[in-house]
Amino acid sequence: MLDIEGAVEASWPDEGVAAHYGDPMREQRAMAEGQVLVDRSNRGVVRITGQDRLTWLHSLTSQHLERLAPGSTAEALILSPQGHLEHYLTLTDDGTATWVHVxxxxxxxxxxxxxxxxxxxxxxxxxxxxxxxxxxxxxxxPAEGGYAARTDPADSPAAPLLADGVAAAVMTGPFGIDVLVKPEAAGKLGTTVAGMWAFEAARIAGRVPRPGLDTDHKTLPHEVGLIETAVHLNKGCYRGQETVARIHNLGHPPRRLVFLHLDGSVDQLPAHGSPVTLADGTQVGFTGSAARHFELGPIGLGLIKRTVPVDAPLLADGIAAAQEVIVPPDAGANVRLTLRRATVPPPAAGRKLL
Structure with a gap:
């Protein structure tokens, strides 16, 4: 979709797709007011077939997958032996194959x-x-429940895409419907387009972390709130499970995800991976994602030490930032997380996506 007039290519990690199509703030407003098409064709796609696929994935990942209902969507993690996040999977199963995007x-x-x-x-x-x-x-x-709560494929507003053979698979998530199509069909699922700038601004405003941007090689699921959406706490063993169980039952993760309200008078955003410090210069974490939101102004996500007071003013790459709690300092030890996450309401009854 980079051949659309006005398209400007995104930078890392989204090279190959559009950051915007000439007016990123207008695209954000369009996404807030109605349905838009976002090209995410740079993402990886994996298909797993064979009659043992769900039992096998169940044993390897953090999610309960062996009885995954056809058409439902799940999030799953592959962890290191120490419980650190290695892969984040969004997946669905159609009864004959499991489809994954990463x-x-x-x-x-x-x-x-x-x-x-x-x-x-x-x-x-x-x-x-x-x-x-x-x-x-x-x-x-936002909308209560949103697409992520939908599990019945016949009830999904994306059902026409599968029925018409347009999509190989459809998955639901916090900000809409992810459709797997052949490259020649990209850009033909909607008339109003928005780039990754608009999508990422909405994601950050929704307090949803993005693995690889808001995480590092030491990130634990509890630290970024993935324990609620991508980890099943009552399933059998998998790699890294001991760390997850120990934190959940006995302790707290060393860091926590925070939302950053950035100083709007500064004409730049903090760089990815730049230090988050206290007023006295003490480094307490790093900046993950950052974006300019059409209503909230400059915003970001940071991963900081759990012990930082929740009312402490911060500096993100030297830019003043007020923190808002996403993952509470007492996460773990059987404390239930209540994350502020925005979701997308379903289309009106009878409304088709095409």
């Missing part, structure tokens, strides 16, 4: 790991990145 540039490593764990299981793993691409039909926020 962050740009990570599909090859994921497939390599999965292939190394096949042993005698009846499964086949294919990297279809480029052969199928992700397009997201995104819309207004």
């Amino acid at each position: 962050e740009p540039g990570t599909a090859q490593a994921l497939v390599g790991y999965l292939d190394s764990m096949r042993f005698m299981m009846r499964v086949e793993v294919e990297d279809l990145s480029g052969e199928l691409v992700v397009q997201t039909l995104a819309g207004p926020v």
